[in-house]
Amino acid sequence: xxxxxxxxxxxxxxxxxxxxxxxxxxxxxxxxxxxxxxxxxxxxxxxxxxxxxxxxxxxxxxxxxxxxxxxxxxxxxxxxxxxxxxxxxxxxxxxxxxxxxxxxxxxxxxxxxxxxxxxxxxxxxxxxxxxxxxxxxxxxxxxxxxxxxxxxxxxxxxxxxxxxxxxxxxxxxxxxxxxxxxxxxxxxxxxxxxxxxxxxxxxxxxxxxxxxxxxxxxxxxxxxxxxxxxxxxxxxxxxxxxxxxxxxxxxxxxxxxxxxxxxxxxxxxxxxxxxxxxxxxxxxxxxxxxxxxxxxxxxxxxxxxxxxxxxxxxxxxxxxxxxxxxxxxxxxxxxxx
Amino acid sequence: xxxxxxxxxxxxxxxxxxxxxxxxxxxxxxxxxxxxxxxxxxxxxxxxxxxxxxxxxxxxxxxxxxxxxxxxxxxxxxxxxxxxxxxxxxxxxxxxxxxxxxxxxxxxxxxxxxxxxxxxxxxxxxxxxxxxxxxxxxxxxxxxxxxxxxxxxxxxxxxxxxxxxxxxxxxxxxxxxxxxxxxxxxxxxxxxxxxxxxxxxxxxxxxxxxxxxxxxxxxxxxxxxxxxxxxxxxxxxxxxxxxxxxxxxxxxxxxxxxxxxxxxxxxxxxxxxxxxxxxxxxxxxxxxxxxxxxxxxxxxxxxxxxxxxxxxxxxxxxxxxxxxxxxxxxxxxxxxx
Numbered sequence: 001x002x003x004x005x006x007x008x009x010x011x012x013x014x015x016x017x018x019x020x021x022x023x024x025x026x027x028x029x030x031x032x033x034x035x036x037x038x039x040x041x042x043x044x045x046x047x048x049x050x051x052x053x054x055x056x057x058x059x060x061x062x063x064x065x066x067x068x069x070x071x072x073x074x075x076x077x078x079x080x081x082x083x084x085x086x087x088x089x090x091x092x093x094x095x096x097x098x099x100x101x102x103x104x105x106x107x108x109x110x111x112x113x114x115x116x117x118x119x120x121x122x123x124x125x126x127x128x129x130x131x132x133x134x135x136x137x138x139x140x141x142x143x144x145x146x147x148x149x150x151x152x153x154x155x156x157x158x159x160x161x162x163x164x165x166x167x168x169x170x171x172x173x174x175x176x177x178x179x180x181x182x183x184x185x186x187x188x189x190x191x192x193x194x195x196x197x198x199x200x201x202x203x204x205x206x207x208x209x210x211x212x213x214x215x216x217x218x219x220x221x222x223x224x225x226x227x228x229x230x231x232x233x234x235x236x237x238x239x240x241x242x243x244x245x246x247x248x249x250x251x252x253x254x255x256x257x258x259x260x261x262x263x264x265x266x267x268x269x270x271x272x273x274x275x276x277x278x279x280x281x282x283x284x285x286x287x288x289x290x291x292x293x294x295x296x297x298x299x300x301x302x303x304x305x306x307x308x309x310x311x312x313x314x315x316x317x318x319x320x321x322x323x324x325x326x327x328x329x330x331x332x333x334x335x336x337x
Numbered sequence: 338x339x340x341x342x343x344x345x346x347x348x349x350x351x352x353x354x355x356x357x358x359x360x361x362x363x364x365x366x367x368x369x370x371x372x373x374x375x376x377x378x379x380x381x382x383x384x385x386x387x388x389x390x391x392x393x394x395x396x397x398x399x400x401x402x403x404x405x406x407x408x409x410x411x412x413x414x415x416x417x418x419x420x421x422x423x424x425x426x427x428x429x430x431x432x433x434x435x436x437x438x439x440x441x442x443x444x445x446x447x448x449x450x451x452x453x454x455x456x457x458x459x460x461x462x463x464x465x466x467x468x469x470x471x472x473x474x475x476x477x478x479x480x481x482x483x484x485x486x487x488x489x490x491x492x493x494x495x496x497x498x499x500x501x502x503x504x505x506x507x508x509x510x511x512x513x514x515x516x517x518x519x520x521x522x523x524x525x526x527x528x529x530x531x532x533x534x535x536x537x538x539x540x541x542x543x544x545x546x547x548x549x550x551x552x553x554x555x556x557x558x559x560x561x562x563x564x565x566x567x568x569x570x571x572x573x574x575x576x577x578x579x580x581x582x583x584x585x586x587x588x589x590x591x592x593x594x595x596x597x598x599x600x601x602x603x604x605x606x607x608x609x610x611x612x613x614x615x616x617x618x619x620x621x622x623x624x625x626x627x628x629x630x631x632x633x634x635x636x637x638x639x640x641x642x643x644x645x646x647x648x649x650x651x652x653x654x655x656x657x658x659x660x661x662x663x664x665x666x667x668x669x670x671x672x673x674x
Contacts, residue, residue, distance in 0.1 A: 190566050193485075212573050214580075218577070233550040236549050244554050248610060249586075256606075262600075265599030266596060269596050273586065
């Protein structure tokens with residue numbers, strides 16, 4: 001069996017490079033893979049030395065520049081060819097690595113992946129597609145912010161890619177596909193959703209119709225299709241509302257003696273919920289539609305999140321998702337030529 | 338002082354007519370107002386008889402038809418002139434009432450209000466504008482679903498109306514206005530938000546720039562401007578995520594003895610949170626931009642919610658919000674002619 005080679009941007013994310021390096025070490029111990037870490041050699045090397053690692057299987061790729069989240073994504077990627085991100089992307093482009101993972105600037109990652117790795121032929125707009133924990137099951141929202149403006153054809157391609165990914169990575173046989181909309185009945189929404197609805201219902205997907213935002217976090221529908229503006233709003237509302245609610249509960253608990261005792265009693269409950277709703281479980285957000293495995297890990301990723309993103313990219317590779325997208329795409333695109 | 342006359346759709350909402358009638362009775366006892374309730378005379382009368390009311394101040398307006406949420410809004414309003422909703426709207430149109438409240442079908446209410454009551458001259462698109470409880474303060478999202486497709490000029494008018502409403506109803510001197518967007522920096526988003534940003538920053542509002550969905554539920558920004566598709570998504574994510582989280586916490590608490598005890602200890606905490614986050618506190622969602630006071634109460638409104646929506650419309654009337662919109666509008670519209 002071929003050994004999967006994964007390159008990780010050593011200088012991306014809030015906890016770089018320490019958590020990134022630790023995550024790589026953990027993953028390398030668990031899976032039979034080869035890992036490359038990009039970043040300033042001495043910095044990454046210093047981190048690596050903390051662990052007892054097989055140096056044949058983890059290689060440092062020296063990269064002297066770093067792209068910060070404040071920089072203009074397209075400019076930064078174009079100018080900083082020696083950044084930890086660009087070098088990682090070029091390794092995938094050149095076939096030196098099978099997958100790339102970064103917890104750095106989302107904008108730079110998406111732009112860089114599109115410019116350097118390139119789109120799958122026939123995919124007009126690659127899409128960011130995180131899988132999130134829901135009340136009853138995990139669900140995917142595609143697109144979550146790569147395309148602020150979309151056409152129906154883009155959303156159809158999102159459905160196709162989400163369907164394949166959910167099947168192969170999440171192991172769901174015939175994933176349900178929903179269209180995020182502001183009403184459940186056919187004919188609701190804006191021009192984009194109305195037209196997309198009409199197209200989706202004629203296709204081979206397990207299309208369940210419109211899904212209102214109220215239902216999304218139940219996880220009752222597997223793949224939720226929408227433009228990147230709406231998807232980003234969904235994702236960030238989910239994060240924001242959950243975070244605020246837990247912080248309110250905590251504050252109120254700590255404001256009385258009785259609350260403190262109750263809080264202590266409920267510690268296992270809150271711990272279980274935190275575990276069940278840990279976004280890190282599902283790795284990072286796949287950037288689907290580029291011609292290489294590109295995973296955007298959360299900016300606040302810890303070592304476990306990085307390890308899981310690596311595991312995800314191994315699965316992504318072994319399940320030949322890009323090949324499936326290519327072969328199923330032709331069929332779909334022919335319908336709309 | 339003039340006595341405010343309010344007409345309430347007796348047949349709208351999940352708990353009609355009982356909760357509607359009870360809410361009217363409660364409001365009438367608290368405020369010196371005159372109330373009209375539309376609906377089948379014998380049905381409303383039967384409910385009213387349960388209470389000891391001043392029959393001079395609560396009048397039943399016989400309406401034999403009911404619009405159900407399943408009907409096509411525009412068709413239903415046009416055809417069913419004798420529905421409880423249409424009759425209520427005509428009373429505002431004809432000056433027989435100063436405000437209308439309905440907990441029925443949102444679509445029919447918005448369409449009916451636009452068709453029957455009519456727009457304020459110069460307002461292109463009226464907008465649904467609920468005030469919601471946030472972590473640190475209440476906030477308004479405008480538009481929450483009346484306009485799936487918007488132009489920058491519409492959003493500017495939303496900002497204007499939200500600003501006036503928040504000042505006069507919520508008592509905030511110089512409300513902060515934010516643009517819901519998928520990034521905080523200027524230049525982020527889609528064509529609509531980019532152009533709206535440029536316009537808003539040149540205007541007299543206390544514009545604080547782009548606001549990501551993650552921040553919305555903090556309530557740190559008073560008025561959040563967006564198109565109705567995005568606003569509806571925000572509103573329903575807020576509802577859905579909160580509901581799901583509390584149901585998960587409840588389920589986990591009840592699954593162990595220790596959890597049950599902890600839950601009992603925390604009862605006052607959860608009660609306080611439920612009270613602080615009770616959407617009913619702020620009445621219903623104002624439909625701003627129509628030439629009459631039109632309040633959409635939540636479909637699941639109980640008597641308290643109806644009472645608060647009535648109180649809200651009294652404040653709306655006494656603070657001359659429609660007059661303010663008219664006078665400030667001219668100034669704004671001149672800038673874009």
